[in-house]
Amino acid sequence: MPAVVRRARTPCGENLDGMIEVEELTKRYGATTAVDGLSFQVKPGLVTGFLGPNGAGKSTTMRVLLGLDVPTSGRGLVNGRRYATMRYPMYEVGALLDANAVHGGRSAFDHLRCLARTNRIGVSRVAEVLERVGLAGVARRQVGGFSLGMRQRLGIAVALLGDPGVLMFDEPVNGLDPEGVWWIRHLMRSLAAEGRTVLLSSHLMSEMELTADRLVVIGRGRLVAETTPRELAARHDRGVLVRSPGAARLTGVLEAAGATVETGPGGELVVRGLDVTRIGDLAAGAGLAVHEITPRTASLEEAYLELTGDSTEYRAGGR
Amino acid sequence: MSGQEGARDGDAPGGRTAVGLPGDAGFGGPGIRLLADVLAAEWLKLRTVRSTWYILAVVAAFVLLTAVYSLYLGSLWDGMSPRQRATLSASRPEQIVVMPAQICMAVLGVLAFTSEYVTGMARTGFTVMPRRKTVLAARAVVVAAVAFGVGQASGLVAFVAGRLIIGDRPIPDFAGPLSEEFPEMFVGGLSVVVLAMVGLGVGAVLRSTAGAITAVVVYLYLLPRFALLLPEPWNARIGSVLLEDLTNQAMGRPPMAVDFGEAPAGIGFSPPAALAVMFLYVVVTLGAAAVALTRRDVR
Numbered sequence: 001m002p003a004v005v006r007r008a009r010t011p012c013g014e015n016l017d018g019m020i021e022v023e024e025l026t027k028r029y030g031a032t033t034a035v036d037g038l039s040f041q042v043k044p045g046l047v048t049g050f051l052g053p054n055g056a057g058k059s060t061t062m063r064v065l066l067g068l069d070v071p072t073s074g075r076g077l078v079n080g081r082r083y084a085t086m087r088y089p090m091y092e093v094g095a096l097l098d099a100n101a102v103h104g105g106r107s108a109f110d111h112l113r114c115l116a117r118t119n120r121i122g123v124s125r126v127a128e129v130l131e132r133v134g135l136a137g138v139a140r141r142q143v144g145g146f147s148l149g150m151r152q153r154l155g156i157a158v159a160l161l162g163d164p165g166v167l168m169f170d171e172p173v174n175g176l177d178p179e180g181v182w183w184i185r186h187l188m189r190s191l192a193a194e195g196r197t198v199l200l201s202s203h204l205m206s207e208m209e210l211t212a213d214r215l216v217v218i219g220r221g222r223l224v225a226e227t228t229p230r231e232l233a234a235r236h237d238r239g240v241l242v243r244s245p246g247a248a249r250l251t252g253v254l255e256a257a258g259a260t261v262e263t264g265p266g267g268e269l270v271v272r273g274l275d276v277t278r279i280g281d282l283a284a285g286a287g288l289a290v291h292e293i294t295p296r297t298a299s300l301e302e303a304y305l306e307l308t309g310d311s312t313e314y315r316a317g318g319r
Numbered sequence: 320m321s322g323q324e325g326a327r328d329g330d331a332p333g334g335r336t337a338v339g340l341p342g343d344a345g346f347g348g349p350g351i352r353l354l355a356d357v358l359a360a361e362w363l364k365l366r367t368v369r370s371t372w373y374i375l376a377v378v379a380a381f382v383l384l385t386a387v388y389s390l391y392l393g394s395l396w397d398g399m400s401p402r403q404r405a406t407l408s409a410s411r412p413e414q415i416v417v418m419p420a421q422i423c424m425a426v427l428g429v430l431a432f433t434s435e436y437v438t439g440m441a442r443t444g445f446t447v448m449p450r451r452k453t454v455l456a457a458r459a460v461v462v463a464a465v466a467f468g469v470g471q472a473s474g475l476v477a478f479v480a481g482r483l484i485i486g487d488r489p490i491p492d493f494a495g496p497l498s499e500e501f502p503e504m505f506v507g508g509l510s511v512v513v514l515a516m517v518g519l520g521v522g523a524v525l526r527s528t529a530g531a532i533t534a535v536v537v538y539l540y541l542l543p544r545f546a547l548l549l550p551e552p553w554n555a556r557i558g559s560v561l562l563e564d565l566t567n568q569a570m571g572r573p574p575m576a577v578d579f580g581e582a583p584a585g586i587g588f589s590p591p592a593a594l595a596v597m598f599l600y601v602v603v604t605l606g607a608a609a610v611a612l613t614r615r616d617v618r
Binding site for chain 2: 063066067068069070083084086087088089090095097098100101102103104105106107110113114115117118119120155158161
């Protein structure tokens with residue numbers, strides 16, 4: 001299923017390539033280095049997961065990309081330009097940084113109308129996005145009374161107002177119920193399928209496993225890995241677990257076939273270098289019973305924890 | 320495939336019909352049109368929060384209070400002997416209303432920025448419109464326009480209500496025609512705009528509602544009281560450059576210390592000079608706001 005190629009233009013007629021580029025970005029707040037020489041690219045037509053433990057620098061990177069923070073050195077570009085130089089950015093970039101960053105005294109409709117008006121977007125479009133995020137029924141209610149989930153939807157409505165080709169969402173599933181999580185996942189997938197660039201930050205690997213095509217993993221402000229969920233899981237392959245009453249003989253057979261075999265404390269074998277099918281065939285060929293044969297692929301969660309383990313800023317005492 | 324395209328239905332090739340792009344046609348250059356868009360948005364923002372209407376209601380309540388004051392003054396006059404009447408010196412309602420209008424509009428100015436910083440709306444606002452100086456200019460224009468309207472209207476209504484209530488009682492200072500009173504009333508109304516701009520600038524710099532309102536009130540109404548305690552002629556010299564006395568001087572009155580006989584006459588500014596100093600206040604605070612907005616990261 002090919003992605004629909006978006007060929008958008010700015011009001012000034014520039015072609016938009018939909019790229020997000022972070023180049024040697026460093027941001028310090030006083031003595032704290034939030035982002036430290038970070039470089040990566042985000043491409044259109046894909047959902048890129050931006051992963052890292054809390055405090056890894058995800059939000060700071062997004063704040064620099066959106067022109068809210070000035071980098072200490074390096075730069076962040078969207079469509080090849082600095083965000084702060086854009087005149088009507090809503091047509092190019094939609095962003096949700098913090099769902100609670102709203103004035104609670106305004107109605108959802110007024111909140112969107114005020115923001116839309118800065119970029120010359122009319123009320124009919126406001127009504128459309130309210131419909132799309134499922135808030136049309138509460139449009140006249142004050143935002144202060146909204147649940148976090150409703151605020152997330154409102155923030156996404158803001159991002160969608162200008163129908164932009166590049167979208168950034170910072171932890172959008174926080175506070176959502178399962179139906180809301182499902183909805184976001186589908187929204188992200190469909191936005192990317194329309195040819196848009198989607199950058200989605202999270203500290204939860206499980207969320208990315210189902211949503212992201214690519215992963216940018218950071219820890220302590222540095223790039224840890226630029227990969228795909230599949231690659232990440234494969235890289236953390238942990239062999240095949242085999243239990244057999246004839247473990248000693250089986251070890252010999254498997255090692256003869258080129259595997260490396262470790263014996264665990266309970267007599268189980270951990271086999272590397274051969275896949276499940278081959279191990280099963282070899283055991284059968286040798287006339288050995290096998291009670292269990294399990295591939296031990298690390299879950300993405302584990303792989304992620306392994307990757308970011310060194311870079312977690314705050315950690316429970318037990319580890 | 321069709322599902323994906325379905326979401327984009329209504330889009331023209333290479334463009335979007337759902338969202339009309341700002342075109343290049345129309346009045347003025349792109350910078351002017353951008354400012355016009357942000358102005359319209361800021362006006363919308365100001366109208367769509369309750370605090371604006373509460374503040375306007377407070378001003379209206381003070382105007383009403385001046386009418387009560389006029390009623391009281393009228394009945395007082397009626398019960399006075401000719402000797403008492405000859406020595407009566409009463410403030411006029413359009414003078415009394417200036418200070419509450421100043422405070423209220425200073426608070427409106429403060430809230431224009433601090434309400435956004437306190438709620439986090441500033442992050443959202445500066446994301447959709449990253450031209451921070453344009454936002455500052457638009458916000459200042461909108462708040463100044465409201466303050467101008469409030470300053471002039473509150474003075475005028477207090478004046479007219481006062482005259483209607485006092486009627487033909489020949490109270491000193493209450494008999495002149497509007498044309499004679501108008502310059503002073505107009506200047507009083509302008510001082511309200513000055514206070515609104517100072518509030519806006521301080522709010523943008525301090526980013527905290529409590530901090531900014533405290534700073535403005537301390538400066539406006541506490542500092543002049545302390546200045547009065549200074550030895551002469553410094554009580555009048557320091558006082559005359561503070562906004563409360565600048566308002567007095569712009570309206571043609573001497574600084575308070577001189578007025579109270581605690582400093583020699585002759586110290587202070589002429590009304591045009593006082594107005595110029597007040598304008599300088601606006602330039603300095605809005606300049607500080609521009610520097611703070613462009614140099615600092617958005618919180």
